[in-house]
Amino acid sequence: MLNRRTALIALPLALAASRSLAQTRPAAGPDLKAVLDAASSLTPLKVVLVKREGRSLGERAYNGHALTGSTNIKSASKSIISAMVGIAIGRKLLEGPGQKIAPILKSALPTDPDPRLNDITIGNLLSMQSGLARMSGPNYGRWVSSGNWVRFALSEPFDGEPGGDMLYSTASTHLLSAILTRVGRKSTLELAREWFSAVDDFRIGAWERDPQGIYLGGNQMAMTARSLLAFGELYRNGGKTAEGRQVVPAEWIAASWQVRTNSRFSGDGYGYGWFNRMIGGHGVWFGWGYGGQMIYVVPSLQMTVAMTSSDNGPSARSGYRDDLHALLGNIIGAVQSA
Numbered sequence: 001m002l003n004r005r006t007a008l009i010a011l012p013l014a015l016a017a018s019r020s021l022a023q024t025r026p027a028a029g030p031d032l033k034a035v036l037d038a039a040s041s042l043t044p045l046k047v048v049l050v051k052r053e054g055r056s057l058g059e060r061a062y063n064g065h066a067l068t069g070s071t072n073i074k075s076a077s078k079s080i081i082s083a084m085v086g087i088a089i090g091r092k093l094l095e096g097p098g099q100k101i102a103p104i105l106k107s108a109l110p111t112d113p114d115p116r117l118n119d120i121t122i123g124n125l126l127s128m129q130s131g132l133a134r135m136s137g138p139n140y141g142r143w144v145s146s147g148n149w150v151r152f153a154l155s156e157p158f159d160g161e162p163g164g165d166m167l168y169s170t171a172s173t174h175l176l177s178a179i180l181t182r183v184g185r186k187s188t189l190e191l192a193r194e195w196f197s198a199v200d201d202f203r204i205g206a207w208e209r210d211p212q213g214i215y216l217g218g219n220q221m222a223m224t225a226r227s228l229l230a231f232g233e234l235y236r237n238g239g240k241t242a243e244g245r246q247v248v249p250a251e252w253i254a255a256s257w258q259v260r261t262n263s264r265f266s267g268d269g270y271g272y273g274w275f276n277r278m279i280g281g282h283g284v285w286f287g288w289g290y291g292g293q294m295i296y297v298v299p300s301l302q303m304t305v306a307m308t309s310s311d312n313g314p315s316a317r318s319g320y321r322d323d324l325h326a327l328l329g330n331i332i333g334a335v336q337s338a
Contacts, residue, residue, distance in 0.1 A: 022262065036060045039327055044292055044320060046071060046312040047225035051233060052303040052329060054242060069224045070205050071308040074289030077221040080204075080231060081173045082126055082273025084180055084188070087195050092181040097123030097255070097272070104179050108148070110155040117154060119162040124180070125172040126272035127260040131160040135171035143171060149210040150178045166261040166270055170218045173273070174210070175240040177217025188215040193213030198245045202229040229306035232295040235285075236304045257285050265316065279325055280332030292320050296328055305331060 031040075031051065036058050039045060046065040050058040061067045088094045099122045102109060109117060116131060124130040133156035135143040146152040153171035158166050177188045184191045189207055196202045205222035207215050234241065239248035259269035259276055269276035274285045279296075287295045294310030307324055315321040 014107070029335060030330075031338065032058050032331065035327070035330045035334045038327055038330075041244065042309075042320070042323055042327070044313065044315075045324075046308045046310065047306070049225050049229045049306045050303070050335075051229060051305075052335060054233065054237070058331075067226070068224060068306075070224050072289075072291075072311045073221055073223045073228060073293040073308070074219055074291060074311055075170065076228065076287040076289035076293040076295055077223075078170075078173045078218040079273045079287035079295065080192070080221070081176050081180075081188075081217045082256055083231070083235075083248050083252075084192060084195065085122065085126060085176055085272075086248050086256065088180055088183060088191075089252065092155060092251040094122060094179070097121060097126065101125065101175065101179060104182055105150065105154065105175065108150045108154055108178070111152065113154070114158060116162055121162070122176070123260075123272070124162050125176050126256075128166045128168050128172055129160075129163055129261055130169075130172055130175075131158045131162045131164055131167065132169065132171060133157060133159045134167050134169040135174075136169050144210075147211055149174055149216075150212070150214065156215060166263060168263065168265075169201060170216075173218030174214070174216055178214050180217075181214055187213070188217065196231075196247060198241050198243075198247055199230055199234055200242070201226050201324060203227050204235075225306045225308045228293070228295050228308065229304060232287075232304040234295050236297045236299065236302065277325070280329035282332060284328070288315075290317055291294065292324055294321075294324055294328075298332065301332065303332075303334065303335065 036048060039048060040062050043063060045062045047067055048060050059067055089096055095245055100118065101120050101122060102118045120130045132153060143152055145148060153175060173271055180188050180191060189204060192204055205285060208220035209215050234247060238250045239253050240246050256272035256274055258271050261270050263270055276285050282298050282300050285297045291311035291313060292315040294307040296305040305328055
């Protein structure tokens, strides 16, 4: 039986999951059905959903999974935390991206705080430019094994300077979850259910909490592909539901989709909880979670694509994330050729 990589190489040229395809405009080629059929060779893939201008163009479940199945969307949930911060600002619970975090988290500050803690802003946390020690990768286990995740994140020696280089860290979005909990006077999950209640199909299932009961900002969130798609559609539509109700302020989406730094791993641009790159000749904003949990928004095509995958293996080092980018490039090519 062909493995995933061998099967991809064997695909016809127009369908091959070539990484170079993610950077160039695809030529006219196969239709969307053929593209989605060919994606079955990606063995970790669970579900792909495609919408354009609010209309479903394709729905496909793979490898024995169901369209309605729930998945741990991992770090794709960072985009949701960002949206919640924007809603909190719109509701005057927070002042804006320039607001300093130390006064809000005063009770969790270490006894002898690094003075740079006073310089960190909400925006720094959103763009992964806080300078705080990274609590993703090798430090993640040590962090979540601590008795107080917020205090631990604020107590470790700095890895950079506030406003400096991007230091991708789930601790940054967890601090935002703690901030939302404090200013909203409800759990982050309660706030999400309240604030996104008007968004059809949007639901958060299981969600891990820290020892203080704060929901983990930016990881360990269960969601269906349909729910992830509904969230992407909200952003594609300027923060409005299909019925026209404004949920996320339009100005927040514009602020979030402004490149503020770049990933040192991929070179992709990064705004407030969203990555940016060219795929299939179009600028694409996307949320990405470990294992290959993807929400793509292609503003120039008015298109949203959600992909969920098995979460038990890395997607960046294995090349699978690039396979998903290439799959999106093929979807773009098929849509443009239709």
